[in-house]
Amino acid sequence: MADAAATAPVTAALLVIGDEILSGRTKDRNIGYIADYLTAIGIDLKEVRVVPDEEDEIVAAVNALRQRYTYLFTTGGIGPTHDDITADSVAKAFGVPIDEDPRAIAMLLERIRPEDLNAARRRMARIPHGAELVANSVSKAPGFWIGNVIVMAGVPAIMQAMLDEVAPKLKTGVKMQSVSIRADAKEGDIAIPLGEIAKAHPDVIIGSYPFNDERGFNTNVVVRARDEAKLRAAQAAVEAMLAAWHGRAA
Structure with a gap:
């Protein structure tokens, strides 16, 4: 049981908060970065949601996602303006009070003169009770970590x-390994045998991704697994299938 627990995947969701994302005014640049980052350290990003700056929507999403995954990351809505309501919404989701945190005030004062720490800027020091602060080396206004x-x-x-x-500080799992195989075939040409290989290797994730190059329509086959032996076995099966297909197509 201990070995199974040690190798169990660590999962995460990302909740992107902001009307500006949904309206298209701001183009999200965080999803891909976070996905790459978490994959590299052994955490599987399983779901991404985008919600508006509406308390009920944020609370519902936080409560749904934090129960489903090891971690829930959120981005957006912790600035000084009236529509930055993420902190209040997360506090409501956890059923805890929220107040100015002296630790957060001290962080803000590392960058802001006391006379400039107005009511709007003090909003960035409102932290749900029981949360740990997440330091911000860029602008000093902290994030926070509560529960997961x-x-x-x-x-x-x-x-x-x-x-x-x-x-x-994050718990991480066994890192996913991957190999990309250039098929030199159209996706529809190899879809059926590729599906058969996927069924024969249930612990391996196999995806096909079409693209265009100098040959016209082409496909990359990506094989992913945590166990290297299983990865290599599936890779060999894909390569053998492609060799057979090219032999018939020649």
Whole structure:
């Protein structure tokens, strides 16, 4: 049982918060970065949701996702403006109060003069009770971590700094390994035998991704697994299938 627990996947969801994302005014630059980052450290990003700056929507999404995955990361909505309501919404989801946190005020004062720490900027120091702060080396306004929910800024540079801050504290699983095989075939030509290989290797993830090159329509086959022996066995099966297909097509 201990070995199974040690090799169990660590999963995550990402909740992107902001009307500006849904309207198209701001183009999200965080999803791909977070997906790459988590994959590299052995965490599977399983779901991404985008919700507006509406308390009920944020609360419902937080409560659904935090129960389903090992971690829930959020981006956006922790700034100084009236529509930055992520902190309040997360506090409501957990059923805890929210107040100015002296630790957060001290962080803000590292960058802001006391006389400039107005009511709007003090909003960035409102932290749900029981949360740990996530340091922000870029602008000092912190994120926070409560339960398995990690709340980060939406500005990419700040989000990246916060992710670097929390990464060493995250539980991670066995890293996913992958190999990409250029098929030199159209996706429809190899779909049936590729499906048969996938059934024969249930612990391996096999995907086909069409693209265009100088040959016209082409396909990359990507094989992914945590166990290297299973990865190599599936890779060999795919390569053998492609060799057979090219032999028939010649």
